Amino acid sequence: MSFPRPERGSPLTLSAVVEVVGPDAARVVDAATGSVEVTGVSLDTATVRPGDLYAALPGARVHGADFVEAAIAAGAVAVLTDPDGVSRIAARGVTMPVVEVPAPRTRLGAVSAAVYDSAARRPTMFGITGTNGKTTTAYLMVSALEALEHATGLIGTIETRVGAERIKSVRTTPESTDLHALLAVMGERGIDDCVMEVSSHALTLHRVDEVVYDIALFSNLSQDHLDFHHTMEDYFRAKASLFTPERSRHGVVCIDDEWGYRLAQEATVPVTTVTSRLDVEADWIIGGDPREADLSLTSLGEVLYLRSSLPGDFNRVNTAMAAVALMQAGYAPRDVAEAVLSRPDVPGRMELVAPSDPERPDLDDLPTAVVDFAHTPDAVGAVLSALRPQTNGQLVVVLGAGGSRDPGKRPGMGAAAAAHADVVVVTDDNPRDEEPSVIRDAVAEGVWPRSRARLEVVPGRVAAIERAVEIAAEGGPGATVAVLGKGHEQGQEVRGEVRDHDDRVVLRAALDQRSVTR
Numbered sequence: 001m002s003f004p005r006p007e008r009g010s011p012l013t014l015s016a017v018v019e020v021v022g023p024d025a026a027r028v029v030d031a032a033t034g035s036v037e038v039t040g041v042s043l044d045t046a047t048v049r050p051g052d053l054y055a056a057l058p059g060a061r062v063h064g065a066d067f068v069e070a071a072i073a074a075g076a077v078a079v080l081t082d083p084d085g086v087s088r089i090a091a092r093g094v095t096m097p098v099v100e101v102p103a104p105r106t107r108l109g110a111v112s113a114a115v116y117d118s119a120a121r122r123p124t125m126f127g128i129t130g131t132n133g134k135t136t137t138a139y140l141m142v143s144a145l146e147a148l149e150h151a152t153g154l155i156g157t158i159e160t161r162v163g164a165e166r167i168k169s170v171r172t173t174p175e176s177t178d179l180h181a182l183l184a185v186m187g188e189r190g191i192d193d194c195v196m197e198v199s200s201h202a203l204t205l206h207r208v209d210e211v212v213y214d215i216a217l218f219s220n221l222s223q224d225h226l227d228f229h230h231t232m233e234d235y236f237r238a239k240a241s242l243f244t245p246e247r248s249r250h251g252v253v254c255i256d257d258e259w260g261y262r263l264a265q266e267a268t269v270p271v272t273t274v275t276s277r278l279d280v281e282a283d284w285i286i287g288g289d290p291r292e293a294d295l296s297l298t299s300l301g302e303v304l305y306l307r308s309s310l311p312g313d314f315n316r317v318n319t320a321m322a323a324v325a326l327m328q329a330g331y332a333p334r335d336v337a338e339a340v341l342s343r344p345d346v347p348g349r350m351e352l353v354a355p356s357d358p359e360r361p362d363l364d365d366l367p368t369a370v371v372d373f374a375h376t377p378d379a380v381g382a383v384l385s386a387l388r389p390q391t392n393g394q395l396v397v398v399l400g401a402g403g404s405r406d407p408g409k410r411p412g413m414g415a416a417a418a419a420h421a422d423v424v425v426v427t428d429d430n431p432r433d434e435e436p437s438v439i440r441d442a443v444a445e446g447v448w449p450r451s452r453a454r455l456e457v458v459p460g461r462v463a464a465i466e467r468a469v470e471i472a473a474e475g476g477p478g479a480t481v482a483v484l485g486k487g488h489e490q491g492q493e494v495r496g497e498v499r500d501h502d503d504r505v506v507l508r509a510a511l512d513q514r515s516v517t518r
Contacts, residue, residue: 002046002047003047003160003167003174003178003181003182003185004162004165004167004181004182004185005040005049005116005181005184005185006116006121006181006184006185006187006188007188008188009039009115009116009117009184010117011037011038011039011051012037012038012039012114012115013036013037013038014028014035014036014037014038014078014097014099016114017038017053017078017080017099017111017114017115018099020107020110020111020114021080021099021101021107021110021111022101022107025101025102025107026099026100026101027099027100028097028098028099028100029086029097029098029099029100036077036078036097037051037077038051038052038053038077038078038115039051039052039115040052040053040115040116040181041053041055041108041111041112041115041116041177041180041181042054042055042071042076042177043055043056043057043064043108043175043177045067045070045071045074047178048070048071048074048075048076049074049075050074050075050077051075051077052071052074052075052076052077053076053077053078053079053080053099053111053115054068054071054076054078054079054080055079055080055081055104055105055108055111055177056068056071056079056080056081056085056089056104057081057082057085057104057105057108058082058084058085063084063085063088064081064085065079065081065084065085065086065088065089066088066092068088068089068092068094068096069092069094072094072096076096077096077097078096078097078098078099079096079097079098079099080098080099080101080104080107080108080111081098081099081100081101081104082100082101082102082103082104083100083102085098085100085104086098086100105205105206106206106209108175108176108177108206108209109176109179109180109206109207109208109209109210109211110209110210112176112177112179112180112181112210113176113180113209113210113211115180116180116181116183116184117184118180118181118183118184118187118210119210120187121183121184121186121187121188122183122184122186122187122194122211123153123183123186123187123191123192123193123194124192124193124194124214124329125193125194125196125211125212125213125214125215126141126193126194126195126196126213126214126215126216126217126325126329127196127197127198127208127211127213127215127216127217127242127247127248128141128195128196128197128198128216128217128219129197129198129199129200129203129216129217129218129219129239129242130217130218130219130220130221130239130254131219131220131221131222131223131224131376131378131379132219132220132222132314132374132376132378132379132382133219133220133314133317133318133321134156134157134172134197134198134199134219135156135157135158135197135346135349135373136310136315136318136344136346136349137217137219137318137321137322138154138156138195138196138197139154139344139345139346139349140309140310140318140319140322140340140344141195141322141325141326142154142161142195142344143339143340143342143343143344144322144323144326144336144339144340144342145192145193145195145326145339146342147338147339147341147342148331148335148339150192150193151163151189151190151191151192151193152191152192152193152194152195153182153186153191153193153194153195154194154195154196155169155173155174155179155182155194155195155196155197156169156172156195156196156197157169157171157172157197157373157488158346158347158348158488160174160182162182162185162186162189162191163189163191171199171201172197172198172199172201172202173196173197173198173199173201173202173207173208174207175207176206176207176208176209176210179207179208179211180210180211183211196208196213198213198216198242200228200229200235200238200239201228203238203239203241203242203247204228204229204238208247211247212246212247212248212249213242213247213248213249214248214249214250214329215248215249215250215251215252215325215328215329216242216243216247216248216250216251216252216269217251217252217253217321217325218239218242218243218251218252218253218254218260218263219254219317219318219321220254220256220257220259220260220378221235221236221239221257221259221260222257222376222377222378222379223376223377223378223406223408223409223412224375224376224406224409226406226408226409227404227405227406227407236259236262236263239259239263240263240266240267243263243266243267243268243269243271244267244268244269245268245269248269249269249270250269250270250271250272250328251263251264251267251269251270251271251272252271252272252273252274252321252324252325252328253267253271253272253273253274254273254274254275254317254321255273255274255275255277255280255282256275256276256277256317261280272284272324272328274286274297274317274320274321274324276313276316276317276320283299284297284298284299284320284324285297285298285299286316286317286320294306294307294308294316294319295307295308295316295319295320297320297323297324302333304323304333304336304337305337306319306320306323306337306340307340307341308340309340309341309342309343309344310343310344310346310349310350311350311386311390312350312382312383312385312386312387313382313385313386314382314383314386315350315386319340322340323336323337323340326339326340347487347488348371348372348373348486348487348488348489348503348504349372349373349487349488350370350372350383350386351370351371351372351487351504352368352369352370353369353370353371353504353507353508353511354369354508354511355508355511355512356508356512357512364477365473365477366473366511366514367393367396367469367472367473367479367480367481367511368390368391368479368480368481369469369480369481369483369507369508369511370383370387370480370481370482370483371482371483371484371486371487371503371504371507372482372483372484372487373484373485373486373487373488373489374484374485374487375401375402375413375429375484375485375486376409376412376413377409377412377413377415377416378416380397380399380413380416380417380484381416381419381420383482383484384397384416384417384419384420384421384482385420387420387480387482388420390480391478391479391480392477392478392479393472393475393476393477393478393479393480394422394423394471394472394475394476394479394480395420395421395422395423395479395480395482396421396422396423396425396468396471396472396475396479396480396481396482397417397420397421397423397424397425397468397481397482397483397484398425398427398461398464398465398468398481398482398483398484398485399413399414399417399424399425399426399427399443399484399485400426400427400428400429400439400440400443400461400464400485401413401429401439401442401443401485402429402430402431402432402439402485403429403430403431403432403433403434403436403439404432404433404434405432407439407442410439410442410443410445410446411442411443411445411446412446413443413446414426414442414443414444414445414446414447415446415447415449416446417446417447417453417484418446418447418449418452418453418455419452419453421453421482422452422453422454422475423453423454423455423456423468423471424447424453424454424455424456425456425457425458425464425467425468425471426440426443426444426447426455426456426457426458426464427440427457427458427459427460427461427463427464427465428440428459428460428461428464428492429461429485429486429492430486430489430492430493430494431493431494431495432493432494432495432496433495433496436459436494437459440457440459444457456471461492461501461503461506462501462506465481465483465503465506465507465510466506466510466513468481468483468510469481469507469510469511469514470514473514481507483503483507486501486503487503489501489502489503490502
């Protein structure tokens with residue numbers, strides 16, 4: 001995936017790169033530092049451009065130094081790597097300027113920021129972290145900022161936007177090499193505000209180094225990514241690092257859970273708190289429906305009435321968080337209240353899927369169909385609790401769990417589904433390198449103790465979605481099918497192969513087929 005780079009900029013000499021890295025920590029091999037000029041930075045040979053500094057980083061399976069010839073062929077003029085990388089490059093008989101640093105990833109953000117001069121052209125930065133709600137809150141903020149007539153950028157799980165330009169995302173938060181280039185591009189193109197999802201991986205792996213967010217938001221914390229962080233404490237610490245002077249200027253923290261409450265106490269930047277609970281004190285309290293609004297925000301006697309454009313109590317919190325962040329950035333409360341009325345298009349988040357023919361006479365006989373990215377116990381419970389009151393018939397959920405990722409959350413996901421659904425169809429998500437049946441069994445384990453829900457285990461995601469539509473349609477009108485876990489994703493990873501798969505496309509086809517066969 002190739003991100004845009006700024007069109008303007010001055011080359012940085014290799015000696016200047018060494019100064020940024022830290023002359024006490026860096027050693028230059030095979031070249032005089034003043035004779036080389038660097039115009040870009042890349043850690044992937046597929047995106048190296050002429051004039052680039054190639055960051056050859058150690059990985060879990062391979063070392064970037066083993067691909068140095070490809071980087072040179074693409075135009076790299078120098079390499080940034082660790083001592084092992086220097087040895088590997090020498091062993092390959094390659095002679096070129098090499099900057100050796102003990103831990104190059106920790107210096108990559110500083111180097112990228114200097115090469116692209118991203119700080120000088122950076123828009124107002126909003127960074128959103130938390131387990132659930134990052135993407136929806138980001139889209140709510142972008143939609144509101146556009147309603148306020150601001151040129152807006154977005155960096156997140158689904159896509160990256162630079163004004164009207166859209167680029168499909170590979171990960172939630174890009175590597176620092178791409179991030180600083182993007183921020184410089186946004187500055188060049190007159191982008192006023194950038195809204196970013198900031199993952200715990202990005203914070204731990206130095207992807208957002210040298211970025212200071214004007215407003216940082218924390219939504220919640222629940223079990224996820226423990227294959228990477230190992231403990232909830234480590235996971236929390238990664239998220240909490242965003243709320244330090246090195247990474248942000250002000251925080252907006254939801255204190256609905258214990259982690260948010262703790263973060264509000266421990267953050268080392270000023271924090272504005274938000275809650276929907278009545279048993280805790282906060283700067284802004286989310287209330288009920290005192291007028292025609294969906295929710296109210298109350299602070300020291302000031303009341304702001306808002307209308308949430310998305311269904312579900314969790315989206316009331318997301319809407320409130322977006323509104324408070326905008327007010328903290330200096331926007332007038334009345335303008336914010338009007339701006340958040342704009343309904344964002346959030347792919348794969350409570351996304352309604354309709355049959356191909358909207359004029360079909362049997363539409364009322366078909367179930368309501370929803371696709372959502374929910375892939376943690378809390379997120380599954382939140383989505384289904386929002387759908388339950390709106391469902392007059394059966395609520396049928398399709399659910400799996402990703403392979404090679406935090407296995408401890410799988411039974412909890414099954415239990416969360418069983419607590420709300422009438423039928424739980426357990427199937428495959430992204431099995432990756434695991435045996436799919438082992439994952440299905442773990443999810444189903446959480447369903448078994450819940451006698452209220454009927455369990456069906458259906459190998460193969462397409463077959464499971466078709467079966468869910470069949471069950472819902474046969475149960476009579478008013479049913480809902482919720483396909484959870486993959487959301488906007490357009491591929492399914494199995495044994496190293498990414499196969500074409502989009503839950504929305506499959507679900508629509510199942511609805512179409514159901515109408516034909518009835």
